[in-house]
Amino acid sequence: MADADLVPFVGRFRESRVGVLGDLMLDRYIWGSATRISQEAPVPVVRVRRESASPGGAANVVRNLASLGAWTATFGVIGADRHGETLAGILREAGASLDGVVVTPDRETTVKTRVIAGSQQVVRIDREQTGELPDACRQELLARIRAAVQSRAIDALIIEDYAKGVLDRALVEQVVEICRQGRIFVTLDPHPANPFNLHGLRLMTPNRAEAFALAAMHEQPTVLPLASDEALLRVGQRLTELWGPELLLVTLGADGMALFAAGKPLLHIPTEARQVFDVSGAGDTVMAVFVLGLLAGATPAEAARLSNHAAGIVVGRVGTAAVTPAELESALRGECGGASAGPLIPGV
Ligand SMILES: Nc1ncnc2c1ncn2[C@@H]1O[C@H](COP(=O)(O)OP(=O)(O)OP(=O)(O)O)[C@@H](O)[C@H]1O
Ligand SMILES: [Mg+2]
Numbered sequence: 001m002a003d004a005d006l007v008p009f010v011g012r013f014r015e016s017r018v019g020v021l022g023d024l025m026l027d028r029y030i031w032g033s034a035t036r037i038s039q040e041a042p043v044p045v046v047r048v049r050r051e052s053a054s055p056g057g058a059a060n061v062v063r064n065l066a067s068l069g070a071w072t073a074t075f076g077v078i079g080a081d082r083h084g085e086t087l088a089g090i091l092r093e094a095g096a097s098l099d100g101v102v103v104t105p106d107r108e109t110t111v112k113t114r115v116i117a118g119s120q121q122v123v124r125i126d127r128e129q130t131g132e133l134p135d136a137c138r139q140e141l142l143a144r145i146r147a148a149v150q151s152r153a154i155d156a157l158i159i160e161d162y163a164k165g166v167l168d169r170a171l172v173e174q175v176v177e178i179c180r181q182g183r184i185f186v187t188l189d190p191h192p193a194n195p196f197n198l199h200g201l202r203l204m205t206p207n208r209a210e211a212f213a214l215a216a217m218h219e220q221p222t223v224l225p226l227a228s229d230e231a232l233l234r235v236g237q238r239l240t241e242l243w244g245p246e247l248l249l250v251t252l253g254a255d256g257m258a259l260f261a262a263g264k265p266l267l268h269i270p271t272e273a274r275q276v277f278d279v280s281g282a283g284d285t286v287m288a289v290f291v292l293g294l295l296a297g298a299t300p301a302e303a304a305r306l307s308n309h310a311a312g313i314v315v316g317r318v319g320t321a322a323v324t325p326a327e328l329e330s331a332l333r334g335e336c337g338g339a340s341a342g343p344l345i346p347g348v
Helices: 004-011 058-067 082-093 135-150 169-181 208-214 230-243 282-295 300-314 325-332
Strands: 017-022 024-037 044-057 071-079 097-104 110-117 120-127 156-160 185-189 247-251 257-261 267-269
Touching: 004 282, 004 300, 004 325, 017 058, 017 135, 017 282, 024 058, 024 071, 024 082, 044 058, 044 082, 044 110, 058 071, 058 082, 058 156, 058 282, 071 082, 071 135, 082 097, 097 135, 135 169, 156 169, 156 282, 169 185, 185 282, 208 230, 208 247, 230 247, 230 257, 247 282, 247 300, 257 300, 267 300, 282 300, 300 325
Parallel strands: 017 071, 017 156, 024 110, 071 097, 156 185
Antiparallel strands: 024 044, 110 120, 247 257, 257 267
């Protein structure tokens, strides 16, 4: 179904200035082929042909915003190491501001390295230090956020919690207060390991599993029509009690998304039938586009439809991906990949 009436909002994305605070990560890929088993251990020997890297975690939201034309400020912590340099280089290249990124020798950059032989992922190697941030880092990070908000450099702040240690309740509470005083709205993609239960958020975007976990309930499968999904309705009610966000968007994977807004009936936005290559990072795209939609003047329901279309594009691509305004506009018009130069698959 075409949503051509939403196209004008996309044209306004480039007028927005958005901050992203959270766990910045680097996704690395080592591509090669495996033709034999090692003599040292029963594992394949992978001959490396090429390596690539892309932004992960909160950095993927930064990339999504920048790709859609918004001015984007990055807030987070990276190590004084080569992976940190790589990540900073990619984000700088994408046009994002890195003035809010604290570089520290006390912590290594979070990196997830996948070794892929042919089309098969053989192993993933993670480097991360998820302990609390050193106090100096945390104060520096807060100072940079405060400076950006007070100088009116950003119109909204997205907080992306991947539970890698950058965010804790005290820090998020302070940030929400800074934004309240600066009259900019704050959104959060929460992690179930961090049930902060704090108030003052404009929007939360857990996926279904995260929403159930944050509500301390056992996850139940989706029931359609969504208005009869009693378990989800209870989760929505519980999260509204615990966190009180103005808007709660629960993403439902192949079933689309559920939008809870105070005083409104639950809204279900189903996905359109499409082939799916890789759903990783779709949640990051949803957050980026929803926020840009709100800033462009869309209603929450319109912002949800916009983000649903954008997510539909990225799930048709391998690896985490970002969408351009032209691609989103042609998806909204119901054109099949018309303006896309990327690896869109036929029929999407
Ligand atoms: N299989 C699918 N088919 C069509 N659309 C999908 C599919 N999976 C995800 N999507 C789209 O992506 C959105 C977000 O997906 P999902 O609920 O999986 O988020 P998520 O788990 O937070 O993702 P991630 O954390 O990997 O970024 C959905 O609301 C939907 O619009
Ligand atoms: Mg997610």
